[in-house]
Amino acid sequence: MKEIEIFHAAVNHIPDMALKIQKTGRKIMGYLCSYAPEELIYAAGFHPMRLFSSKSEIILAENHLQSYCCSLVRGVLEDSLTGKLEYLFGTVFPHTCDSMQRLSDIWRMNGKYPFFADVVLPAKLNTESAKVYMTDVLARFKKDLEMAIGKEITDTDLKDSICIFNQIRKNLSAIYDLNSQNPGIISDRDIYALVKGSMIMDRKEVAGLLSQIVSHLEKMSPSPRKGKRLILSGSVCDTPDIFDAIETAGGFIVGDDLCTGSRWFEGRVMEDEPPLSAIASRYMARVTCPAKHSGLVTRAENLISLVEKNKADGVVFLFLKFCDPHSFDYPYLKESLEKKGIKSTAFEMDDQQQSLGQFMTRIETFIHMI
Numbered sequence: 001m002k003e004i005e006i007f008h009a010a011v012n013h014i015p016d017m018a019l020k021i022q023k024t025g026r027k028i029m030g031y032l033c034s035y036a037p038e039e040l041i042y043a044a045g046f047h048p049m050r051l052f053s054s055k056s057e058i059i060l061a062e063n064h065l066q067s068y069c070c071s072l073v074r075g076v077l078e079d080s081l082t083g084k085l086e087y088l089f090g091t092v093f094p095h096t097c098d099s100m101q102r103l104s105d106i107w108r109m110n111g112k113y114p115f116f117a118d119v120v121l122p123a124k125l126n127t128e129s130a131k132v133y134m135t136d137v138l139a140r141f142k143k144d145l146e147m148a149i150g151k152e153i154t155d156t157d158l159k160d161s162i163c164i165f166n167q168i169r170k171n172l173s174a175i176y177d178l179n180s181q182n183p184g185i186i187s188d189r190d191i192y193a194l195v196k197g198s199m200i201m202d203r204k205e206v207a208g209l210l211s212q213i214v215s216h217l218e219k220m221s222p223s224p225r226k227g228k229r230l231i232l233s234g235s236v237c238d239t240p241d242i243f244d245a246i247e248t249a250g251g252f253i254v255g256d257d258l259c260t261g262s263r264w265f266e267g268r269v270m271e272d273e274p275p276l277s278a279i280a281s282r283y284m285a286r287v288t289c290p291a292k293h294s295g296l297v298t299r300a301e302n303l304i305s306l307v308e309k310n311k312a313d314g315v316v317f318l319f320l321k322f323c324d325p326h327s328f329d330y331p332y333l334k335e336s337l338e339k340k341g342i343k344s345t346a347f348e349m350d351d352q353q354q355s356l357g358q359f360m361t362r363i364e365t366f367i368h369m370i
């Protein structure tokens, strides 16, 4: 489908995509985490672009970050220090895990870009006072953006932006649902190119393309796909070869709990509420990542409901090596799944040292076992 190819081209050539965006007159605002308030960034006239590691060898970043930080933060810092991110006007760091916060400090102290913001969202996301605090933090971030652009961001700007992001979220959710109901309708590699592309491409273009893809998929009726239905869970998965390996091993993905997957696009911002409070409400309602807190067993409950809703045969945990928040959550998630008779396996990834051979062996064994 030619619309899907546009996403593949974008994710395979991110610097070219950045150049194309710059030519439209929008300055580029980088972010690394799905808690970055993209609606605000876009409403200010910037282009929010999620940063992924180019996977170059870590040399300069060694001087700033220990080798036991995850490969995402080390890789993106290396890209910044080697000038690969010259297209950025600024970067936004939500307050999440320790690695991300230390990266934020290093980024600020190196001061390479005109704009920098820490968005210190609350860690606890299940109380009314946290929502009030979060709305205040968003208001402050809005002021920072207004200082940068020299004008006010109006409610109309915000509502227009929210509307575009809601369309993207709605369409990605529809694609996930269609794929779960008719596996094979679209490949796993294609799905993750759509999600990643939606984080880096022009958002109006993305919203339009995704609508066309949904209409196209709705008309398809593929023959039933054989294999094991899997849920992925973890942080960032930026290794498309993993999806091919799963397919080759006889599995396919019917849902995920990834921050490069459904955790990024889940939920809608209410369009008829005051915009900042509506953005805060979505964060409060969205399934948390382990760097936030919304209850002792919320993540396990969500994972179990994902397995049940998608009739999955098993769960594959994908962690970046040295990702403490996800590693700390893993034992209780695994135990919660076991209590329900759901089988799982875990695999550590590293952007700089990919070990697909090992992954292939492990996933084949897991798929034979379930």
Ligand code: SF4
Pocket: 032, 033, 034, 035, 096, 097, 100, 234, 235, 236, 259, 289, 290, 291
């Ligand atoms: S896993 Fe959590 S802290 Fe890490 S990048 Fe994703 S949303 Fe941010």
Ligand code: SF4
Pocket: 070, 071, 072, 073, 097, 098, 099, 100, 235, 236, 291, 320, 322, 323, 324, 325, 326
């Ligand atoms: S992968 Fe883990 S350690 Fe790395 S930024 Fe995300 S949550 Fe933090």
